Amino acid sequence: MGFNVLIVDDSAAIRKIIKKTILISGFDVENFYEAGNGKEAFNILKDNWVDVVLTDIHMPEMGGITLLKKIREDDVLSSLPVIVISTEGREQKVKEALNLGANGYIKKPFKPEDIKDILLKVMGEEYVRKEDFGTVGECDF
């Protein structure tokens, strides 16, 4: 079974590009969810199972940094992997996002490999974690 991916960007065209890039990269996707800002994204997260969020920073109504803070503060969502995709390449802004708990940061313009690499890194760890649980279970019983 593939992953459920939430893409958050105020541009529908960019969401389409990110979706295409993820599919081209061979990443196993079950469902794509889309949101035009952080507020919409948070509502989707409340009602649906999502495995990973890819979010822009600069968006109207609620930006990506506020969304990230809300996710990390939420009891249920706090461990959800969040990858920031932004034109903001300043080191201070990247550090801010990572310090707030972003699992990865991609600077626009990005190459398809950038998205693939970060997804493998972030979701690969998730996969390994699940495998470890399985191994421990086999050893114990």
Place this chain on the structure above:
Amino acid sequence: MSEKRILEQLESVTFKILADMFFLFPEEIKDINLPKEIFEGKISINSENKINLRFFISQKLAKTMAENFMGEVVSEDEINEVIKEFVNMIGGNFIARIDPEGKKKLDLPYVTKTKTINLVPDLKKYEIEGEFFAFTIERE
């Protein structure tokens, strides 16, 4: 940073994004017939002195950019969104060069159509695949 250096930085960022994301390569020109109606993309950098980065793109070029970026036939809305993203990417990369400490703030970009490009001073004009492209830095 001097005005000349700032302009060079903007040109360098713009050219890189045009090449990397849109597969387009501008050539500088002195004189060209200005299109009657044109896309204008604008993004502002806020600090003590506000800077507006303004980009002017012929409608045909805007369509080409959107098609190259999306890899498919595009709608009018998608053209607007791609131009907005183009301006956003330039703003983000430009501010990283002129303000690495992160003191200045980048506003949201916007796109409109303008018929008054002839009134815009100090335009840097280019031709891309026979179409008009220009930008300027405006201080408030």
